Amino acid sequence: MDTATDTAPEGPVFSTEAHAAVEKAANSRRSLYVPSVLEHAAELLTALWAAGEKHGVAPADWGWTTDLAGGTLDVVARQYESAPKPERTVEQVLALQGHLTDALKELGLTARPGSPGVIVNRGPDTPRGGYHGDADIDVRIYSDGGWAFSFAVDRASVMSIVAPASQAGASQVAEIIRAFVRGELGNVFRP
Structure with a gap:
């Protein structure tokens, strides 16, 4: 394995379209989101869209049935809004x-x-x-x-x-x- 050519990207990997969709979803929510949370949600949305494309579902096709960007943001946000068990000291x-x-x-x-x-x-x-x-x-x-x-x-x-x-x-x-x-x-x- 050549480490000079096989380096993993640093930080989250997401499409600009996914990030824009997550930001749009965030604007309709009653919370404020820091950049790293938006990036986390955009990374997940990018992966979900990629999984859908493997099954013949284009990213735009999700819109007629669900708010996938909003749902992704909500699922990711829950990880940050709930303390780990046990609670913080x-x-x-x-x-x-x-x-x-x-x-x-x-x-x-x-x-x-x-x-x-x-x-x-x-x-x-x-x-x-x-x-x-x-x-x-x-x-x-x-x-x-x-x-x-x-x-x-x-x-x-x-x-x-x-x-x-x-x-x-x-x-x-x-x-x-x-x-x-x-x-x-x-x-x-x-x-």
Whole structure:
């Protein structure tokens, strides 16, 4: 075997069409997705389309019967939204919160430990939220689930962020929070 010519590609392998289909499906969901999750779903969708083609089913043929891209995204997202059994320990949750805090600070945001999440100071372009429209942002990783954020007030709406429960996932969550704080996402909490 010649290792110079037989190298495996690094990272996920997916078609641009599959990625576009997954992104379109993500836009119709009530969660936000980090890039690595979208790539994971696109890789699976590419493989499903390839399996279908082996049986004479073109990728476009799936549309008349099912939302294969959306179903693929939902199946992949479930892997990130449910904690492994047993649940994460307090130490694991605190470590992930620490990674998130560090990543947020690296992006120029002011973040501090909260109870039980990480509190991020709002910016001038952050959508209005909270009783007076001036609430900071509360970002959490659950011991029995995934990432989420809300305005840091009682009974605030919660938006899930589908991301790995890892240091790399925390960095990707931080990117989404930065976009929210800068007003780039708009108010994702509006129906």
